[in-house]
Amino acid sequence: MNASHLQLFVLGVSHRTAPVSLRDRLLLHGDELPAFVDNVLLEGLAGEAVMLSTCNRSEIYGISSAPAAPHDGPDTAALGERIARAWAARRGVAPDALREHGYFLSGDEAVRHLFRVIGSLDSLVLGEVQILGQVKDAYQFASERRWTDFYLNRVFQTGLHAGKRIHAETAVHEGAVSISYAAVELARKVLGDLRGKTAGLIGTGEMGELAAQHLHRAGVRTFHFFNRSPGSAARLAEAFDGQSHGLDELATRMASCDIIISATGAAGIVVTAAQVREAARARYGNPLFLIDIAAPGDIDPAAGDVDNTFLFTIDDLKAAVEENAVQRREAARAAEAIVEEEAARLAEWVRTLDVVPTLKTMRERYREIAEREIARHSAGLPPEMRERMAALGHGLLNKFLHAPTTGLKKMAARGEAERAGYYANELFDLNISGLPGARTPGAARPEDSRPQDQGARPAHPAEGAGQTSAVPPSAPVPPSTPAPHLQRRDERTS
Amino acid sequence: MAIPLLILKLLLPLAYVVALGAYGRAFFREEAGGSRKTAITAMLAALGLHTALLVVLTIEYRRCPLWTEGEALLFLGWMLAILHILSEWSAGTRRLGIFTLLPAAVATLPAIFFLGNAFSLAPEYRSSWFIFHIVASLASYAAYSLAAVLAALYLLQYGKLKRKHFDRTFRRLPPLDKLDKLTAVWAFLGTLLMITSSVIGAWWVRRDGLHGMSLQEAGIFIVLGVYLIAAAARRTLGWRGRRHALWILGGFAALVFANLWLHGFFRA
Numbered sequence: 001m002n003a004s005h006l007q008l009f010v011l012g013v014s015h016r017t018a019p020v021s022l023r024d025r026l027l028l029h030g031d032e033l034p035a036f037v038d039n040v041l042l043e044g045l046a047g048e049a050v051m052l053s054t055c056n057r058s059e060i061y062g063i064s065s066a067p068a069a070p071h072d073g074p075d076t077a078a079l080g081e082r083i084a085r086a087w088a089a090r091r092g093v094a095p096d097a098l099r100e101h102g103y104f105l106s107g108d109e110a111v112r113h114l115f116r117v118i119g120s121l122d123s124l125v126l127g128e129v130q131i132l133g134q135v136k137d138a139y140q141f142a143s144e145r146r147w148t149d150f151y152l153n154r155v156f157q158t159g160l161h162a163g164k165r166i167h168a169e170t171a172v173h174e175g176a177v178s179i180s181y182a183a184v185e186l187a188r189k190v191l192g193d194l195r196g197k198t199a200g201l202i203g204t205g206e207m208g209e210l211a212a213q214h215l216h217r218a219g220v221r222t223f224h225f226f227n228r229s230p231g232s233a234a235r236l237a238e239a240f241d242g243q244s245h246g247l248d249e250l251a252t253r254m255a256s257c258d259i260i261i262s263a264t265g266a267a268g269i270v271v272t273a274a275q276v277r278e279a280a281r282a283r284y285g286n287p288l289f290l291i292d293i294a295a296p297g298d299i300d301p302a303a304g305d306v307d308n309t310f311l312f313t314i315d316d317l318k319a320a321v322e323e324n325a326v327q328r329r330e331a332a333r334a335a336e337a338i339v340e341e342e343a344a345r346l347a348e349w350v351r352t353l354d355v356v357p358t359l360k361t362m363r364e365r366y367r368e369i370a371e372r373e374i375a376r377h378s379a380g381l382p383p384e385m386r387e388r389m390a391a392l393g394h395g396l397l398n399k400f401l402h403a404p405t406t407g408l409k410k411m412a413a414r415g416e417a418e419r420a421g422y423y424a425n426e427l428f429d430l431n432i433s434g435l436p437g438a439r440t441p442g443a444a445r446p447e448d449s450r451p452q453d454q455g456a457r458p459a460h461p462a463e464g465a466g467q468t469s470a471v472p473p474s475a476p477v478p479p480s481t482p483a484p485h486l487q488r489r490d491e492r493t494s
Numbered sequence: 495m496a497i498p499l500l501i502l503k504l505l506l507p508l509a510y511v512v513a514l515g516a517y518g519r520a521f522f523r524e525e526a527g528g529s530r531k532t533a534i535t536a537m538l539a540a541l542g543l544h545t546a547l548l549v550v551l552t553i554e555y556r557r558c559p560l561w562t563e564g565e566a567l568l569f570l571g572w573m574l575a576i577l578h579i580l581s582e583w584s585a586g587t588r589r590l591g592i593f594t595l596l597p598a599a600v601a602t603l604p605a606i607f608f609l610g611n612a613f614s615l616a617p618e619y620r621s622s623w624f625i626f627h628i629v630a631s632l633a634s635y636a637a638y639s640l641a642a643v644l645a646a647l648y649l650l651q652y653g654k655l656k657r658k659h660f661d662r663t664f665r666r667l668p669p670l671d672k673l674d675k676l677t678a679v680w681a682f683l684g685t686l687l688m689i690t691s692s693v694i695g696a697w698w699v700r701r702d703g704l705h706g707m708s709l710q711e712a713g714i715f716i717v718l719g720v721y722l723i724a725a726a727a728r729r730t731l732g733w734r735g736r737r738h739a740l741w742i743l744g745g746f747a748a749l750v751f752a753n754l755w756l757h758g759f760f761r762a
Contacts, residue, residue, distance in 0.1 A: 175665055189664070190655060192671035284732020287670060308735040310655050320660045327662065 006047070006151050006353070009106040010113055011080050011087075012059030015124045018101035025093050026058050036090055037147055045083050048152040050142040052117070054134050056124050060087070061114060063151050064106075080104040111155065111346055115339040118163035120172070127172040127328045132163045154349060162342035169338065171331040175324025180210055182317045182324070183291050184218045187259055190289045190310050195219035200257035202250065202271065203264030204232035207293055211261045212240055224257060226250050227264075251275050255282035261291045262298035270294075273302035280306045293317075352409045354417030358424045359405055365430060370397045404428070499554065502547040503606050509540035510599040517591035521666055533591055541575045544602065548572060551609070557620075560628045564608025569629075571602030573636035577680075581640060585676055589666050593647060597639040623698035630691035631714075635749065637684030638721070641677050642746035645739035648673040652736055674734055678725075681742050685721045692718070713752030720745040 013023055028036055028051070037049050037060070046062030053059075060083060064076045084102065088095040105113050116122045120131045139156040142148050148156070167173060176182040184194070191197055199220045201208045204227045212223060223242025226249065227233035233244035245253060247270070254260065254275060264270055271290075276299075280288055290311040292299040297313060304311035374393040378386040404424070411420035424430060516533035523529065548569065551559040559565040575598040582588050647667060654664040667673070692715070724741045727733035733741065 171662075171665075175660075186655075189651075189669050190671065192669040285734030285737060286732070287735060304656070307737070312658070316658050319658065323660045324665075327665070 006063050006350075007076060007107045008061065008110040008114070008152075008155055009046075009064055009076050009080055009104065010059050010061050010110045011083055011102065011104045012052075012057060013098065013102045014057035014059070014122065016122070017103055022093070022097055022101055023056070023058060026087065026091050026098065028053060028058070028091070032090065034145065036087065037142070037145075039086065040083055041147060043082075043086075045079050045086070048149045049147045050139055050152060050156065052135060052138040054131070057117070059117075061110070061152065061155075063149075076106045077104060080106070108343065108347065111159075111343050112339060114155065115159050115162045115343055116336075118159045119166040119335050119339060120163075121166075121332055121335055121339065125177055126325070126332060127174070127177075129167070129173050132160070132167065135163070136160060155346065158342055158346045158349075162338055165338050165342070166335045170334045172328055172335045174331070175320075175327055177321055177324055177328070179293075179314070179317045179321060180214050182320045183211065183261070183293075183312070184214050186310075186312055186317070186320065187215075187289050187291075188218070190287050191258055193219065194259075196221070197258040198222040198224070198256055199259040199261065200224040200226060200250075200254065201236070202226045202247070202260065202262040202298060203266075203294065204236050205263055205265065207263040208261065209236060209239075211263065211291070211293070212236065215259065215261075216240060220259070224253055226253075251278070254279040254288075257288070258286070259289045259291070260299075261293065263293045264298050266294070266298060267296065269300050270298040271300065271303065273300040273306065276300070276303035276309055277306050280309050283308070291317075348413045351415055351417060352412040355408045355412040355420050355424070358421050358430070359408060361430050362404070362424060362428050363401060365428070366397055366401060367394075370394065499547075499550055502543055502550060503609070506540065506543045506547055507603050507606055509536055509543055510595075510602060513537040513540050514592060514595060514599055517595060521589055521592045522662065530588065537575070537578070537591070537595060541572075541579065544568075544572045544575060558625055559609075560625065560632075562608065562610050564605045564610060566628075566632065567601045567605035567608065570632045570635055571598045571600075571605055573633050574598035574601055574639060577636050577640050581676070581680075585672075587668065587676070590647065590668070593643050594640060597636075597643060621698055621701075623694055623701065627691050627695040627698055630687050630694060634684045634687035634691055635753075637680050637687060638746055638749055641680035641684060641742050644673055644677040644680060645742040645746075648677060648739040649736065649743075652739070670735070674738065677739060677742055678728060681721055681745070682725055685718065685725060688714070688718050688721070710752055713748070717745060717749045717752055720748055 013026055015023070018026075033051055033053060037051050040046050040049055040060070040062065046060075046064055048063040050061045051059070052061070062079075062083070064079050081104075084098050084104070085095050087093075088098045113122070118132060118135050120126065120128050123131055135156075139148070139160070143153070176185040188194060194215065197220050199212070199215050199222070201212055201223065204225060208225075212225075215223075221241075223237065223240045225233040225236045225240075225242055225244045226247055227244070228247055230244060230246055233246075236242070237244035250271065254271075255278075257279075260271070262271060276288070276290070285308055288306075288309045290299055290303060290309065292311065292313045295314065299311060301311070303309060370393045374386075374390050378389045381389070404427075408420045408424055411417065411423075513533055513536035516529045516536055520529035520533055548559060551565070551568075560569055575595065578591070578594045578598055581594050582591060587594060648670060651664065651667045651670055651673060653659075654661070654667075655670070695711075720741070724733065724738060724745060727741075728738055
């Protein structure tokens with residue numbers, strides 16, 4: 001496969017494009033996923049592949065060879081269509097449903113999409129942190145099964161690097177965006193690490209239980225449950241390894257709690273300001289964190305005025321969540337800039353692939369020369385001397401070829417692969433055709449047909465090569481090379 | 495030494511300004527990654543230049559540069575920069591660099607202009623005990639300054655929580671509990687250093703047969719009393735949180751008053 005014609009594509013559905021029912025139906029379970037990807041690779045629909053499957057999206061990323069001309073084979077979109085049909089058939093979904101609610105992107109668009117997904121800019125909850133790990137797992141899964149090779153490895157590694165940068169350099173993931181998590185986050189802002197803290201929950205309804213679960217997840221291990229009916233409190237106390245009490249014990253036990261969450265269905269005040277003041281006094285200045293998620297409120301609002309006591313209602317939590325969402329959207333702009341930067345860097349690397357065959361030929365040719373000379377001059381020498389001469393020869397070879405190698409790569413990264421190939425061929429006498437820039441004797445140099453010289457439209461490297469090469473550089477290529485996991489690794493471009 | 499001295503005097507304020515700018519950007523802007531690295535690099539450069547300036551001054555003056563207002567401020571700024579690094583690396587307060595490095599810059603920038611010419615010390619000040627006394631004293635000032643900054647940040651975060659003002663500053667500041675504990679730790683360290691300084695000073699006065707107590711020294715003992723009360727009340731009466739932060743800020747105000755208004759810095 002000519003590396004310069006490789007391109008990334010993605011086919012998938014997500015929360016943005018498909019209803020949850022369709023996403024669920026397209027989700028590949030258990031062994032279905034590897035079987036499907038194996039099939040895609042074996043049928044040559046993609047050269048490499050990674051399948052990302054989460055509750056909000058199912059996507060297959062693949063590498064295809066974009067044909068340089070229509071007769072070279074089906075284009076990437078046609079391959080995508082075939083993959084979509086195979087996927088829909090496997091899950092018993094009408095192909096039209098996938099066509100209608102799915103998306104297919106290729107080239108730079110696919111790269112940007114992947115990087116945005118990894119950076120959680122395309123997530124249901126902007127900035128959620130799980131997606132980075134999910135993509136990493138999907139990539140690792142594919143890599144272990146040798147579904148990926150040099151191209152997709154580079155794409156995903158660059159994408160994961162972009163994701164890490166977004167996490168480290170922007171605030172897109174900062175601030176809770178759900179009410180229950182906002183309560184835990186606010187508690188952390190007051191009390192610091194919640195491990196070892198004590199929580200008191202007033203009311204044993206669904207809200208109280210949910211709050212207890214969040215606190216338990218945050219590290220709280222000591223719970224007191226207060227309720228009018230001791231039975232419900234005892235049930236929760238058992239579930240969370242805590243203690244159950246009647247409401248009459250609240251006043252005496254409140255001082256031992258760092259966090260109080262009240263969520264009863266009572267019509268009036270359950271926790272008075274006087275009780276809170278007394279508890280605050282008994283806590284010797286240690287902060288007391290109060291959350292009132294009942295409607296109407298359970299805790300006297302005057303309790304919030306007590307020193308070192310912090311009272312938040314459901315409305316406060318909603319306000320915090322909204323503020324955080326706004327901040328995340330602002331931070332997303334910086335994250336988008338990182339996506340663009342990393343995508344541009346990847347595109348630069350893709351352009352350098354054009355000179356890889358030239359570099360391989362150059363290195364092989366000069367290695368042969370070096371080995372021939374080493375053999376000639378070391379004949380009859382003791383083995384130790386022969387080894388030293390071989391080391392010297394290879395060391396010199398590497399040093400001599402370092403500058404031209406990096407120079408050619410730089411030229412290719414600038415989009416001058418054709419000129420790089422031409423110069424390499426001429427200067428190093430590579431005598432190769434079919435490489436970008438290779439020319440037959442008497443053919444024009446690439447500069448002769450450069451647009452700035454002729455005032456012509458900018459030519460695609462493939463067009464220029466076609467004019468000057470004995471064998472067009474964009475020789476017909478199959479729709480896609482055989483799956484890399486079926487090839488020997490040393491046959492692949494590296 | 496004149497040219498290196500001039501170069502250091504020019505570069506040092508610049509390094510502090512760059513470090514503060516980068517710390518400020520890292521705190522107040524969303525995309526903070528690059529700024530944090532710049533800030534740490536600039537801060538280390540500033541500390542290196544600061545150390546070099548103190549060394550050059552020691553060689554130039556043939557004594558420790560501790561005796562004029564400018565020299566004492568320069569040394570105080572250096573101590574503050576050291577404590578800033580300790581705080582950043584030990585307590586994980588990297589986001590607070592704009593606040594914890596600020597006192598170092600505030601002390602250092604005017605110090606550059608107040609640095610005078612070389613002069614000989616009066617014989618009674620040549621004692622190494624006196625040098626230890628001054629160094630411990632300036633180190634305690636630095637610890638108290640850091641405690642005051644953290645106490646002010648505690649009150650800022652406390653106010654934001656009480657007013658339910660969940661802005662960017664609120665999100666960037668550490669939890670109240672952490673600020674409270676760090677304030678107490680630095681205030682306690684300052685108190686230990688101040689006691690050490692007082693003991694060494696008293697030893698030096700007795701040993702060299704010097705007399706009396708200056709108004710500033712009396713003021714410093716009152717300051718020491720304020721901090722000792724804060725430490726004792728925290729331990730026994732549970733003075734934490736807002737009250738503790740206010741007390742620490744009060745102690746720092748008394749310290750500034752004792753030094754600026756009652757006496758001024760030591761002179762030869």
